[in-house]
Amino acid sequence: MLQQRQGKFNGITYNGRKLRADLRRDSLSEFIFLQDGYTILANKLINNDSKLAQTEVHYYALQIFVNVAAFAEKNNDKSPFAAQLSEKIKGGERNYLSEPRFERLLASETPEEFCQRLIRAVKLRGEKGVNLTSLADGIFLWMQEWHAREHGWPADTNPFKRLSVRWAMDYFSTKNNTNTKE
Numbered sequence: 001m002l003q004q005r006q007g008k009f010n011g012i013t014y015n016g017r018k019l020r021a022d023l024r025r026d027s028l029s030e031f032i033f034l035q036d037g038y039t040i041l042a043n044k045l046i047n048n049d050s051k052l053a054q055t056e057v058h059y060y061a062l063q064i065f066v067n068v069a070a071f072a073e074k075n076n077d078k079s080p081f082a083a084q085l086s087e088k089i090k091g092g093e094r095n096y097l098s099e100p101r102f103e104r105l106l107a108s109e110t111p112e113e114f115c116q117r118l119i120r121a122v123k124l125r126g127e128k129g130v131n132l133t134s135l136a137d138g139i140f141l142w143m144q145e146w147h148a149r150e151h152g153w154p155a156d157t158n159p160f161k162r163l164s165v166r167w168a169m170d171y172f173s174t175k176n177n178t179n180t181k182e
Contacts, residue, residue: 023070038066061143065136068118076129082167096124102171106164
């Protein structure tokens with residue numbers, strides 16, 4: 001929706017580029033929730049019929065997602081977000097996001113830091129785009145984990161329900177698959 005000049009969402013036509021420009025202007029600002037793009041998504045995703053509860057942590061996660069998604073050139077759902085970060089840049093040896101930067105992304109301690117690092121990763125993908133559904137899932141999971149840490153609650157004992165494990169598996173399995181094909 002944000003990449004199209006005239007896009008339909010929820011049966012209403014919006015100027016996606018205008019919404020995207022407004023979101024980018026308020027990027028990393030606590031006032032992003034006042035933008036139409038945020039409000040449209042919040043009304044659709046966090047309502048009585050949704051699996052997302054009307055909690056502060058979900059609204060904050062949506063705020064981060066909207067911040068980051070505004071910088072995505074397009075939606076590319078061919079592989080998970082973390083796997084896309086380890087893909088090789090066309091004609092080169094480097095990954096879109098280097099291993100040390102990926103590790104710093106996973107080690108983010110605050111939502112602001114996580115958001116800034118995600119924006120950088122999304123910008124590096126450029127016209128290749130990112131998997132927005134996978135990205136949103138990761139952001140919401142990271143926010144739940146951060147919220148639990150802030151309250152001193154224990155981490156989930158199932159490692160596959162933790163974001164760092166999921167993303168590391170996607171990132172390194174793709175990286176290894178890429179290396180074996182060469």
